[in-house]
Amino acid sequence: MTWLMRLLYALLWLGGLLPLRVLHALGSGIGEIAWMLKGRERRITEINLALIETHDSALAGHLDARQVLRETGKSAIEVAKVWSGRPQQALRLVREVRGAEIFEQALESGKGVIIAAPHLGCWELLSYWLAERTPLAIVYRPPRNADVEPLLIKARGATKVEQVRAEGAGVRNLYRRLSAGGVVGILPDQQPRKGDGEFAPFFGIEALTMVLVPRLAERTGATVLFAFAERLPRGAGFRIHVQAAPPRIADTDLRAACTALNEGVEACVRIAPMQYQWHYKRYSINPPGPKRRLYASVPESSV
Numbered sequence: 105m106t107w108l109m110r111l112l113y114a115l116l117w118l119g120g121l122l123p124l125r126v127l128h129a130l131g132s133g134i135g136e137i138a139w140m141l142k143g144r145e146r147r148i149t150e151i152n153l154a155l156i157e158t159h160d161s162a163l164a165g166h167l168d169a170r171q172v173l174r175e176t177g178k179s180a181i182e183v184a185k186v187w188s189g190r191p192q193q194a195l196r197l198v199r200e201v202r203g204a205e206i207f208e209q210a211l212e213s214g215k216g217v218i219i220a221a222p223h224l225g226c227w228e229l230l231s232y233w234l235a236e237r238t239p240l241a242i243v244y245r246p247p248r249n250a251d252v253e254p255l256l257i258k259a260r261g262a263t264k265v266e267q268v269r270a271e272g273a274g275v276r277n278l279y280r281r282l283s284a285g286g287v288v289g290i291l292p293d294q295q296p297r298k299g300d301g302e303f304a305p306f307f308g309i310e311a312l313t314m315v316l317v318p319r320l321a322e323r324t325g326a327t328v329l330f331a332f333a334e335r336l337p338r339g340a341g342f343r344i345h346v347q348a349a350p351p352r353i354a355d356t357d358l359r360a361a362c363t364a365l366n367e368g369v370e371a372c373v374r375i376a377p378m379q380y381q382w383h384y385k386r387y388s389i390n391p392p393g394p395k396r397r398l399y400a401s402v403p404e405s406s407v
Contacts, residue, residue: 109255116259119181120188124197125339127185128178135177139170145383147402149173152382155398159308167377175379178335179226186228187259194232199336201233203346206329211238216282216326220292220317220349222369223381226333226342231289232263233333233344241266241281242289243274243316275316282324292317292330293369295386303391304362307370310391318361321354328353330368334376347371 119127138145149169157164186194210217219234221227234240242265246253257267268274268288278288292314295301301312321328328349333342350364350371373380385399 106251109251113187113255113258116184117188119184120186120190120193122184123339124182124185124341127181128335128339131178131181132174133177134181135174136170138173138177144402145176146173148385148399149176149382151398151402152384152386155309155387156307156382162374163307163377167382169382171378172380172382175335176381176383179379179381182226182335183228183259186226186232191232191236191263194229195236197229197341198233198333198344199341201344201346203331204344206348207237207331207346210327210329211287213327214285216285216324217287218282218317218320218326218328219287219289220328220330220365220368221289222293222330222332222372223291223384224332224372225335225376225379227291228260229342230331230333230344231260231265234287234289234331235263235265238287239264239266240287240289241268241278243268243270243278243291245270245294270316278320279324282320282326288320288326290317292365293381293386295384295389298389302358302362304359304366306366306386309387311366311387312389312391313362313366315358315362317365318353318355318358321349322356322361325354328368330372332372332376335379345372345375 146169149172153167153169157167185197221230231240231242244267246269260267268277282288294314295312296314302315303310304313317328320326329346330349331344331346333344336343350367352360352364355361387398390396
């Protein structure tokens, strides 16, 4: 790691000593600053929420951009509690688990398990919870800044989680692991590169969707579950949710399978809609047909 990344890791370690309620207060303050500055995160969030509320009547009126940014700030800061090298301390923050029996049944089947974990709540804590129960491999996309990758590997390495790049040999590793009855965790809501995915509705809007989860499920027979760690109010901790996937998640028709994948993500988001990563350009790649320029007014990130 570079000296800057070492310094950042030291700050994470020190931040992990603070109570969760203090970290969440700091994160909420960062989100409030992002709101007042009217910068990139606020503009993307407002665009996405306007789209969602237009296309999804169930969420209309239940989303607030200012509160979403506060939750985003909490998400950024709370990783200090998870990445500080104290996994047992972090796991004590799990106050409740809903759907644990679904996970146990999937493990006992011996068919392999794919955990689809959306960018919702504290997904880093979820991987700790899973790794405490079974050997786990998690899939990650290398960051654009190569200096950050060693930090991520070290920060996530407090538990014996195998970290697999979402490319070439790493994907082949996933097939072998699942075929042998292992467990793999994947973030299912990242937009793939143009030409690498399938368009499917996400909250009623066509979005380029990853095909990795459906293909792994179809070719290995693994069980797909959706899971996330919901942030509880006032720094009280987290609630783990585990849910069964929609039935067509392993369909050979990729559009049907990707639609099921997105439905699984939506079902999780509806439980804690303010805690989703609405500041992400989820709809930036155009489907066939008339061109849309949803984020034309938002500058590209330099990170």
